[in-house]
Amino acid sequence: MKRQVILDTETTGLEASQGHRIIEVGCIELVNRRYTSNNFWRYINPEREIDRGAIEVHGITNEFLADKPKFFELAKELWDYLEGAELIIHNAAFDVGFLNAEFGRLGFTRRIEDVCEVTDTVAMARKMHPGQRVSLDALCKRYEVDNSGRDLHGALLDARLLADVYLSMTGGQNRLMLDSEEGGGASRSRFVELLGASAAPLPVLAPDAAEQEAHLAKLKKLADKGKCLWAGELPAA
Structure with a gap:
């Protein structure tokens, strides 16, 4: 059984080394390239002010996070969820750096890369499409993944978009595009989701x-x- 976790975070600022903190974690689980319902999504009280520039990116404020759990309250649950999985992350150094900083504050002696394989989809995209834009929005456009609802960044939303992009990047002709009844013909990659959340082997007909x-x-x-x-x-x- 191959377990992959598509992960994204939102933060108070750009540099973990400057004491910035994680304020949202969003994870989408794939088992044998199929979506499961075992996802992980939390907002986190960072115990510090959020940079104005960061709020303009994700729209999350300190007022909204005031009653949310602090990182130490969910650290063990998150570590256990991630441990042993292949992490699929867009610009992995950023998110992994923040995760390691958060766990390190709590005395965790191992780092994320010690317990997980980490795959960076930015590096993948640059190799596959040299000289082309490799932002998540650009890849959604290239692989016909509908990101029309992405007015602001959000960890769970971005993880879900990245999951669709990753499956398209690595799946060759296994993308099935369906018209949305509500979206006036807008489409997104949903091949694996159509097969269901079972961990059984993919059928060969x-x-x-x-x-x-x-x-x-x-x-x-x-x-x-x-x-x-x-x-x-x-x-x-």
């Missing part, structure tokens, strides 16, 4: 006789034009 015959007929047409890479599948004349 063999073609029936009619489908196999149609497939061979198509290959023959391509072969007659000299453009068939799978001519070896054709029966001998």
